[in-house]
Amino acid sequence: MSIVLFSAYRSFPSEVRGLGQWALGMLSLMLTGVLLCTQGVLAEAAILFVGNTTMMASAGLMLIGTQKFYGRVPSWWWLGLAWAIGMCCLIGWYLITQNFALRVAVFSLLSLSFYVPQLVLVVLRGERHFSSWFFGALLLVQSLVLLLRAVVAMSGGVGTSNASNGPIQSIYLLTANFMTLLMAVGFMAVATRRLQTVMEHRSNSDPLTGVLNRRGFAAAYARELALMKRHAQPMTLLSIDLDFFKAINDRYGHAVGDQVLVHAARTTVTALREIDHVARFGGEEFIVLLPQTTAERASAAAQRIQALLCAARGDDVPAYTVSIGIASQLASNDSMEAVMARADAALYRAKAAGRDRYEVA
């Protein structure tokens, strides 16, 4: 699983975070397993201190990976503190009392402190999708097993060593082995789902400005058309084109031209409602879809966009204006192409009439 996670870390886009920590966490857990196999070969103290260190590092790295994945600040401090508490406990075990049950309880609770925050993150920030349910369920099982083990240890039910027999010990060892593998699979599931979302977003958006591209716009239009059929309310398209953009490119260079496009896209989004859709159709042409909007209200939106483009311009963006064509779709059997053609015709009139204005089809 460490290799699988590492390979995903190398190939997934940087938006999918935390895979590197999970890969290292799994590697660290494998080292713990290898150390346990050396019982009788290496000194017990070495196995105990190093083995518990690698075990805590693995659980801590998983927590940090999950925190990074969900965009939280990673708790490196807690990994360090929990490790220090664990080591103090082991020193106490050697110097004061060799109470196995107490040692098990302390390490179970410390491990629990790495899994419960992950569970909380999945519940609070996880996407409502099967992968989150799966990952969350695994974290819940792992947390319950650790809690049970701590409670059983404190009530004296874990024997005197890890090799002790008994149903609780067997259940613990069985789940610990399966969970190691399954939780990495669970994290891969949420990471793969994130990859899918990132890819979908990329394929639907314009890389320069971040607004929708033609494909994303067509999907948004199809959704709005379905809603329009149900609610029988008009929707309106704005065709926005920057004026004399070639002159801006020629005068200030292509890079500044790009900045103007980004500024135009961001400002247009700011001037509109959250339910509106803004797309760049290549070059310096933007298309806006205003659901549940009449041409009259769309005209007010066009004015707002034009006013904001002048007002919200920093020193790094040269002055520019836009012309806007407005066309409404009143019936659901009208096609996107037809409405767009009407908006383009209105835009052409706005250009012909002197630019920096809007016209309604």
Ligand SMILES: Nc1nc2c(ncn2[C@@H]2O[C@H](COP(=O)(O)OP(=O)(O)OP(=O)(O)O)[C@@H](O)[C@H]2O)c(=O)[nH]1
């Ligand atoms: N910087 C930049 N320029 C682009 C991009 N895409 C297209 N252009 C430029 O946009 C300019 C469009 O010029 P025209 O079609 O003549 O339009 P205009 O100069 O805005 O004139 P009007 O629309 O008539 O007001 C061309 O110079 C293209 O090279 C881009 O992604 N970045």
